[in-house]
Amino acid sequence: MADEFDTIEQDAKVEEERPDEAYQLDRKAVSAILYAVDIEDQAKLIELMDPLHPADIADLLEQINAYDRSRLIRLYDREFDGDILSELDESIRDEVIAVLTPQVLTQAVRDLDSDDVVDLVEDMDDSQQEAILDALEDADRLAVKQALSYPEFSAGRLMQREVVMAPEHWTVGDAIDHLRSSSEEDLPDQFYHIVVVDPRLHPVGNVTLGKVMRSRRDVPLLDIVEPTFQVIPATQPESDVAYAFNQYHLISAPVVDDEGRLIGLITIDDAMAVLDEEHEEDIMRLAGVGEGSLSDRVIETTKQRMPWLAVNLLTSIAASLVIAQFEVAIAQIVALAVLMPIVASMGGNAGTQSLTVAVRAIATKDLTGSNVWRVIRREVLVGLFNGLLFAVVMGVVGLVWFGSPALGYVIAAAMVVNMVVAGFAGTVIPVILDRVGVDPALASGAFVTTVTDVVGFFAFLGLAAAVLL
Amino acid sequence: MADEFDTIEQDAKVEEERPDEAYQLDRKAVSAILYAVDIEDQAKLIELMDPLHPADIADLLEQINAYDRSRLIRLYDREFDGDILSELDESIRDEVIAVLTPQVLTQAVRDLDSDDVVDLVEDMDDSQQEAILDALEDADRLAVKQALSYPEFSAGRLMQREVVMAPEHWTVGDAIDHLRSSSEEDLPDQFYHIVVVDPRLHPVGNVTLGKVMRSRRDVPLLDIVEPTFQVIPATQPESDVAYAFNQYHLISAPVVDDEGRLIGLITIDDAMAVLDEEHEEDIMRLAGVGEGSLSDRVIETTKQRMPWLAVNLLTSIAASLVIAQFEVAIAQIVALAVLMPIVASMGGNAGTQSLTVAVRAIATKDLTGSNVWRVIRREVLVGLFNGLLFAVVMGVVGLVWFGSPALGYVIAAAMVVNMVVAGFAGTVIPVILDRVGVDPALASGAFVTTVTDVVGFFAFLGLAAAVLL
DSSP, rough: OOOHHHHHHHHHHHHHHHGTTTSSHHHHHHHHHHHHTTTTTTHHHHHHHTSSSSHHHHHHEEEEOHHHHHHHHHHHGGGHHHHHHSSHHHHHHHHHHHHHHHHHHHHHTTTSOHHHHHHHTTTTTTTHHHHHHHHHHHHHHHHHHHHSOOOTTTTHHHSSSOOOOEEEEEHHHHHHHHHSSGGGGSOSSOOEEEEEEEEOOOOOEEEHHHHHHSSSSSSBBGGGGGGGGOEETTBHHHHHHHHHHHTTTSHHHHHHTTTTOEEEEEHHHHHHHHHHHHHHHHHHTTTOTTTOTTSHHHHHHHHHHHHHHHHHHHHHHHHHHHHHHHHHHHHHOOOOHHHHHHHHHHHHHHHHHHHHHHHHHHHHHHHTTTTTTHHHHHHHHHHHHHHHHHHHHHHHHHHHHOOOHHHHHHHHHHHHHHHHHHHHHHHHHHHHHTTTOOOHHHHHHHHHHHHHHHHHHHHHHHHHHHHHH | OHHHHHHHHHHHHHHHHHHTTTTTHHHHHHHHHHHHHTOOOHHHHHHHTOOOOOOOOHHHHHHHHHHHHHHHHHHGGGGOOOOHHHHHHHHHHHHHHHHSOHOOOOOOOOTTHHHHHHHHHHSSOHHHHHHHHSSSOHHHHHHHHHHHHHHHHHHHOOOOOOOEEETOOOHHHHHHHHHHHSGGGGGOSOOOOEEEOOOOOOOEEEEEEHHHHHHOOOSSSGOOOSSHHHHHHHTTTTHHHHHHHHHHSSSSSEOTTTOOOOOEEEHHHHHHHHHHHHHHHHHHHHTTOOOTTTTTTTTHHHHHHHHHHHHHHHHHHHHHHHHHHTTHHHHHHHHHHHHHHHHHHHHHHHHHHHHHHHHHHTTTTTTTTTTTTHHHHHHHHHHHHHHHHHHHHHHHHHHHHHHHHHHHHHHHHHHHHHHHHHHHHHHHHHHHHHTTTTHEEEEEEEEHHHEEEEEEEHHHHHHHHHHHH
């Protein structure tokens, strides 16, 4: 009942009282759409879907179940837009494509820009890819195939091929006359810059359309190029492309081949999408979740999460082997078993803090050869200070709880040791993994927790065995 | 030696062999700059800094130590650009401002756009803010003060006030004539769209400059507006602004006041910066690191990390209290102490996986009322299946290691229970926190690990006490 009430009032107060809900799909709208599907009212469905952006339609398809999804797509039929496919999460894209009739699919794909087709087909198996490519016109098919010849996740896959360029001797007047005399088909759908090129087609500068508009006709284009100009090699990884756009506030940047010749253009909206995906990947990898998404099925998700759990099982068993060395001590002082998880857990948390900071700093290029030792020293000192603080707290807890000052000293000392080690391992391990070419977001967690578990149990139980027995 | 060799060859092979190092500050360049500072060679310093973008200079200042930083800034003197201040991490901004002479600071601030000044002063204390505002010209000071009247992290703080607008009856020809007759000062430095407004100044559409350039003079602007058009309320949270830009591939969007009147414009580069910060914050919060950055000092970092460690200490003690209930069982069967961390750790990992997926899905508006129950069911089933798998593995390990089939059954059963609970708690806890208005990224981790620790120890030790004793 509470939910129904919320929904009814939602339209009126969405902005003021629930600002977090902006841009979220309206539950009432979703229900109305599903109802239209239930009663197979195609006209109503099309009317309800009309105001939705393809990105919102894709979100809608991701959020409903597979049965509703296929019924909706069949009823929506020819209205199905190619952009919906581009926006769909990969986990259900194949399923959606399988539901579309060949005619609808062909039309949908033909409406897409070539860089969107590349994004669509790059993860498909060969036969499916062939089917999509066959649907394209010759020029587009060639463009897509050429883009696919660049490595996955490279600038070459990300770029659009349509670029507005001008020779370096042109003036503002030349550029305006050229643009206004070009037919609509010769110019890209969206463009914000003119790329100035030398006779060998090497880009030498970017001129914004705004500057062209507000400058006198006799001004040479070279006099009004943007102060910040970055040329992107086609083989550059897309993560670096996203970094460059964010670092230098680029709106578009020319892409060049091995010889430095202009072959395409990347715009900031594509770079923003890459930045978003990279972050998503980092967060998921830090948590050991793998490539998963919310629309994956149970079995796929189970498989995706298994490797990390298996690694964690091995590291836990390693920690247990350490505990097993001190069975005699534990049998004599059961308090050790009660307290030992605290030392390991505090080390694990401190280590995760350090490693998260290090992994992010590596990704944002803020942790470099110039400052790595200063960062390590800082993390070790932070571990030491927090270790000392929580050592005092735990020493008192140990003393009060079990009435043994010696137990208090032991847990305090183990806490300091483990948190210093956590700060060191949490920084050094991601740095080393990065140097040897392993993604630190993916692998650091397992190593760091192993270190803090082993050191935590060993320091606490070892000290206890030495001091208390 | 190896490092030195790398540095010398770096220029030649940076693109091919170490693609990850693109856009990273060159160690050789940093050394040369610091050497120029050492010998106080101002001309050399200015020459070396000249090719660097303000964002790179900011990175350089962040990566060197405080002593080098202040010497460099003093020597660089009047060359210090306002954009460097905008790009600097907040943690060292105050320190850098304190080093600048009043004249240099005034000049630096005057060169900035008003939205960058807002970003600069919004976190300053009143007296510092006053000093910066006094340095501005009257019109700019008014603009900054008005922006500051909007809530922190809102669209009103993010927008620029300069907008190119056109009445809705204009044609392409009218717009071109207007733009070309405007003086350079009347138009923004960078602009990509013309916002079409009705007589009450309500935005009704966006026209790209590219479309203006390639359309006939007699075409009405309203005929060539972009199909996707989003108007942003000034009070909208900046995270929603970033979401809208990413979701709808916007390049710029008009900002309106409470009455729907056009008051400013947000461009995608600012939205991209917000997206980047939001992600950073999510990652840091998930790891319990707080607001920290790499340039923070040891004491600040120690303080930032303390709260999360304190929470973790409390949850560990809660887990220890559970263990303490079973001291008798542990004293009799020490193997329980050896194996119990495995059950807790596997639950903690599975819970972290579920909660990370849930936290991300909430942030990207993919987890909504329409699919929350389906997601919970999926996470519980994933927990069940992985629980069953690892239960078999651990059952065998328990049997082989300690030669007790009963111990194997107990640990297997506890594993299944804890991983199902982990899947449930990992999804439900972030959803509930979000509903009651607490950031799930910040608080979920502590709750979920408490649940998996307590349930893990209780299920394993409780079953063991019931079955084995």
